[in-house]
Amino acid sequence: MWDIYLKHFKDFLLLERGLADNSVEAYVRDATKLAEYVELMGGKEITAVVEFDILGFLGYLHDLGLAAHSQARILSGLKAFFKYLLLENILTIDPTQLIESPHLSRHLPDVLTYPEILALLEANDLSTPEGMRNRAMLEVLYSSGLRVSELVDLQITNCYFDAGFLRVIGKGSKTRLVPIGSDAVKQTLLYVNHTRSALEVQKGHEDFVFLNRRGKQLTRVMVFLIIKNLVEVAGIPKKVSPHTFRHSFATHLIEGGADLRAVQEMLGHESITTTEIYTHLDREYLREVVTKYHPRA
Template sequence: MWDSYLKHFKDYLMLERGLADNSVEAYVRDATKLSEYMDLLGGKDLTEVTELDILGFLGYLHDLGLVAYSQARMLSGIKAFFNYLVLENVLKVDPTQLIESPHLSRSLPDVLTYPEIIQILEANDVSTAEGARNRAMLEVLYSSGLRVSELVNLQITNCYFDAGFMRVIGKGSKTRLVPIGGDAIRYTLLYIEHIRSLVEVQKGHEDYVFLNRRGKQLTRVMIFLIIKNLVEEVGLKKTVSPHTFRHSFATHLIEGGADLRAVQEMLGHESITTTEIYTHLDREYLREVVTKYHPRA
């Protein structure tokens, strides 16, 4: 009976829910794992599965060493399966409806304050070729929230500075249009026109915006080292990486009142829940206000 309904479940996800192939496979795999666990208990039919059985399955996953995130992801597939069975009137009651996902502690990213961002930007000596290039790169990182891989792969033909946008190639070769601020445009154009134009560009690297002294595309490691040296120079005690600029971009936008959906689009996040980790500063501030001023705090 399990095999038959797992097959129907897969068809439902594909045809009625219209989920991507990867999501369909993951959901079916999760439900299949539960059926395998039931086999270990003596081959319980899916109509006999109880809430205690599913809690036992989660405990079994924990004993196998699966972290809370993996358990929660697997539980979401199982919940989808039993929700389908209720929709099809195979079951009257969903045994998963009262089961909560394992608690997930999402690590909050390091964030730079705006004055700290300015400190790092201004630590670049723009009178030198290297300093002018690095100032432009970091202006772009903070202005547009790019991933380091997106920065090193940024191409001149994808920069529409007159319109204030860049076309960025992100994860999974997905492209998106990202706004770029005035300061980032100004420093990048200065670099392209006065520094990059004097570099002997190597074959195959003609379209990359940011180049090293040998005329080749910069590497991710080089960006990390540039930022590490600047942070040491200004004396910041935080752990700062290219991703810190991305986190700061998102946090400062949301602190300023930007819509989560807009920030999600700019960051290239597929899920809004990924973007929601950037709301932590607002929540911390609200907690501080309550603690300080509420008579019952």
């Protein structure tokens, strides 16, 4: 019986909520994990599930060693599932209603300094087609704070270089306009007009900005590998991913005095609290403030 509810839940998320495929799969996967746990514990109908079962499931995940962030995300998926069941009048009480998410510690993301950003940009060999493409990609990542999925999905028809904006389709298929800096525009146009134009572009890939040497859309994995290689060439002793450029973009803007709400809009965060993680300041700067202004310093 659970299978029918899970199938209808998936249809609801796709057709009525209009969520992206990845989000839908994640929500259904979370609900399926609960179904497997209930079966493991002897099995019961979905209408018989109570708060005690959900707490037991979360405890089970904890015992498996699942991180608090992962537990919180799964609980979020379960809450969506039971809200759907309430909406469809399958349940009259939501067993997840009073359950709070696990306490999440807020880890500061890795951030590159501006000199490190420059070192990575300059690590590209601009005498090669790949070097031209990679330089343009890094410029766009740092200039506009795109997610790696948004970068590889970026289309030429959504690039308004004259106006200095990109039209980006982010999480949940939500569209936003983000500014793009002059250096990123310059490098991207050089790549598009001189390097990309020499490729034999494959059918169905004509509008994607960044292509591989076979004329197909670049993959997320390839972007990770490109950055990993450039980090080694530049000799930067940090773990750097495409997301590190996004973190650096936000941090450098906020430390430079940018409005938090504006940065939230550019990053495509639904909640301002997600953006607030970037408001950390350099520890040395904080020490200087205390030394300069505190009466007992």
